[in-house]
Amino acid sequence: MATTTIEEASGKVVIKNIGLLLSGDIDQPILQADTIVVMDGIISAVGRFKDLDTEGAKTTIDVRQTCVAPGLIDSHVHPVFGDWTPRQNQLGWIDSTMHGGVTTMVSAGEVHLPGRPKDIVGLKALAITAQRAFSNFRPGGVKVIAGAPIIEKGMTEHDFAELASAGVTLLGEVGLGSVKAGYEAKEMVAWARKHGIQSTIHTGGPSIPGSGLIDKDVVLEADADVIGHINGGHTSLSEAHVCELCEKSSRAIEIVHNGNERVAIAAAKAALELKCPHRVILGTDGPAGSGVQPLGMLRMVALLSSLANIPAEMVFCFATGNTARIRQLNCGLIEVGRAADFVFMDRAQHTAGKTLLESVQLGDIPGIGMVMIDGLVRCMRSRNTPPATEVPVVVH
Ligand SMILES: [Zn+2]
Numbered sequence: 001m002a003t004t005t006i007e008e009a010s011g012k013v014v015i016k017n018i019g020l021l022l023s024g025d026i027d028q029p030i031l032q033a034d035t036i037v038v039m040d041g042i043i044s045a046v047g048r049f050k051d052l053d054t055e056g057a058k059t060t061i062d063v064r065q066t067c068v069a070p071g072l073i074d075s076h077v078h079p080v081f082g083d084w085t086p087r088q089n090q091l092g093w094i095d096s097t098m099h100g101g102v103t104t105m106v107s108a109g110e111v112h113l114p115g116r117p118k119d120i121v122g123l124k125a126l127a128i129t130a131q132r133a134f135s136n137f138r139p140g141g142v143k144v145i146a147g148a149p150i151i152e153k154g155m156t157e158h159d160f161a162e163l164a165s166a167g168v169t170l171l172g173e174v175g176l177g178s179v180k181a182g183y184e185a186k187e188m189v190a191w192a193r194k195h196g197i198q199s200t201i202h203t204g205g206p207s208i209p210g211s212g213l214i215d216k217d218v219v220l221e222a223d224a225d226v227i228g229h230i231n232g233g234h235t236s237l238s239e240a241h242v243c244e245l246c247e248k249s250s251r252a253i254e255i256v257h258n259g260n261e262r263v264a265i266a267a268a269k270a271a272l273e274l275k276c277p278h279r280v281i282l283g284t285d286g287p288a289g290s291g292v293q294p295l296g297m298l299r300m301v302a303l304l305s306s307l308a309n310i311p312a313e314m315v316f317c318f319a320t321g322n323t324a325r326i327r328q329l330n331c332g333l334i335e336v337g338r339a340a341d342f343v344f345m346d347r348a349q350h351t352a353g354k355t356l357l358e359s360v361q362l363g364d365i366p367g368i369g370m371v372m373i374d375g376l377v378r379c380m381r382s383r384n385t386p387p388a389t390e391v392p393v394v395v396h
Contacts, residue, residue, distance in 0.1 A: 010340065010375025011058035013038035016049050019065030020356060022313055024321030024333040026278050029313035031334060036068065038340040041374035046334055059377075060395040063344060066369060066388065067356050070320040070332045071103025071341035072297040076200070076229060076256050076283025079105065079146050080113050081130070083139035085287040087112045093292040095140035099384040100294040101343035103373045104331055106323075107134075107146035108200055108228060109172020112287070116150075118177065120159060123149045128166045141373040143341075145329070148172035148200075151179050157191045164195035173228050175202035175214040182221030189224050198327065199224040200254070203245070205235030208289055216241040220248055226281070226326070229256040230267050233285045236260035246270040251279070252326045255304070255318075257296035258285040264300075265308040268318075277314065281323040294384045298365040306363035313357055344370035348386035367391075 014037055021031040035052050037045040045052050054060075074097070080086055083094045094105070110116070110130045117123055131147025138144065148170040149163060171192050174185050189199045201224035202214050216237055219227055230242055230253050237245075242263050246253055253271050255264045271280045282304075284296035293299070297319055305312040324332025331339040345366040346356055353359025356366055367388025371378045381391050 008376070009040040010038060011040065012056060013059045013061070013340065013375045014054045014057040015061045015063060015068065015342070016054065017065060018063045018068050020067040021334060022067060022069035022316050024070040024317055024324065026314060026317040026322060029317055036334065038375040041340050041376070043334065043336050043338050043340050045336065061370070061392050062395050063392045064390050066344060066346040066390050066392060069316055069343050069345065070334055071343050071371065071373065072101045072319045073104045073106070073323040073329065073332050074102050074283050074297055075106050075226070075254055075281045075323045075327065076108045076285045077105045078109060078112055078285070078287060079107055079130075079134065079144055080110050081133060082137065085112065085292060086114055087287040088291055090287065090292055093287060093294070094142050094144065096292070096294040096384060098140035098142050098371055099368065099379055099382040100296065100298055101345070101368050101371060102142060102297055103341040103343070103371065104143045104145065104329060106283070106327055107144065107148040107170060107172070108285070109148045109150050109176060110146060111150060111172060111176055118152055120152060120155055123152060124159060124163055127163060127168050131167050141376065141378040143331070143373070145170065150177040151188050153178040153184070155188060160188070160191040160195045160197060164197050169197060171197055171199040173200055173202040174222055174224055175218070176211055180212055180214065180218070182218040185218065185222035185224070189222050193225070198226070200226040200228040202228055202233065203230050204232035204237050207233050216245050219245055223249070224251065226252040226254050228254050229259050229283070229285050231255050231259035231263040233259050233288070234290070236263040239263055239266045242267050243270045246274055252281050253279045254281050254283055255300065256283045256285040257293055257300050258288045258290050261303060264303065268304050268308045268310060272310065278322055278325070280318045281326055282319045295365060298385065302360050302363050302365045305360045311357070312360035315360070340372060340375040342372045343368060344372070344392045346388035346390045349389050
């Protein structure tokens with residue numbers, strides 16, 4: 001398990017001979033470029049090899065005409081501490097997910113902590129501790145944005161101000177604690193927003209014994225920044241209510257792996273029909289009752305592309321640039337100044353698709369040949385995906 005606290009700088013990295021460059025930008029998903037130059041973990045140039053300064057690189061990677069995309073961002077995870085999940089008592093799930101192309105994860109609450117405190121001072125302390133712990137510890141190099149408190153009755157605006165000044169940037173899923181009524185959630189979501197804390201609401205039926213139903217009226221009244229797992233986690237609201245949420249709210253439409261797949265497709269189609277594909281973001285909602293899904297994000301991309309008939313290059317934007325913009329992260333887009341977090345992919349061996357994008361549109365998941373975070377190679381050929389037909393080579 002590659003886990004370091006203090007990261008070395010990448011120096012200059014040249015990534016050349018790119019066959020397909022996916023940008024993460026839904027307005028222009030494919031870039032006409034074959035080379036990326038990185039300086040100390042940040043993209044410094046994107047373009048044609050002949051036009052760029054590629055001299056003096058510490059590391060050069062020959063992509064061998066395969067695909068480079070921004071590292072995937074899982075918008076909805078439930079981490080606890082380190083690379084352990086008590087939900088399925090499993091070790092190494094974050095490192096394993098990096099082998100599925102995920103370079104950033106966003107916590108929707110550290111809800112699986114055994115004995116999780118529900119009193120106000122305790123829940124604040126947990127959030128601050130989780131935020132600190134995951135900023136100091138990155139399993140497999142993965143950036144885990146954690147410290148997402150579950151709001152409880154009795155919290156005041158002062159509590160949100162205090163959390164914000166301590167470095168907390170997210171709320172865990174609204175509705176998992178004692179605040180379940182729309183009017184109560186609305187007040188706290190507004191306090192959070194005022195202090196720069198982003199909110200996500202649980203949508204749909206209870207996930208596990210002990211959690212509750214949040215229906216479309218509560219979601220609309222609470223007005224959280226992200227309509228969390230709009231397709232349920234697992235139990236979904238009706239398709240009609242989900243489409244109504246897409247139409248009446250202007251907030252982010254988060255679709256997850258551990259939800260209702262039929263409604264996932266309906267929600268993505270509704271967003272396209274409403275001409276707001278930039279609102280769609282993807283997550284797994286793992287670890288959960290259905291386990292840990294190292295390939296969950298890739299499976300979501302293949303599901304939506306193949307069954308909702310959305311071009312694969314666009315669905316990759318749901319899993320990268322859309323999430324980065326909505327969650328204000330400095331990754332997810334192939335753009336100068338952004339973090340050099342990339343996933344290198346090719347069509348899986350023996351897929352019926354002739355190209356990577358066609359294979360995804362046919363429902364196959366791609367093979368990963370390399371993952372890079374902050375300009376550093378974190379894995380070569382993935383141990384989890386089907387084998388990529390061609391993989392990048394580290395020239396030096
Ligand atoms: Zn939930």
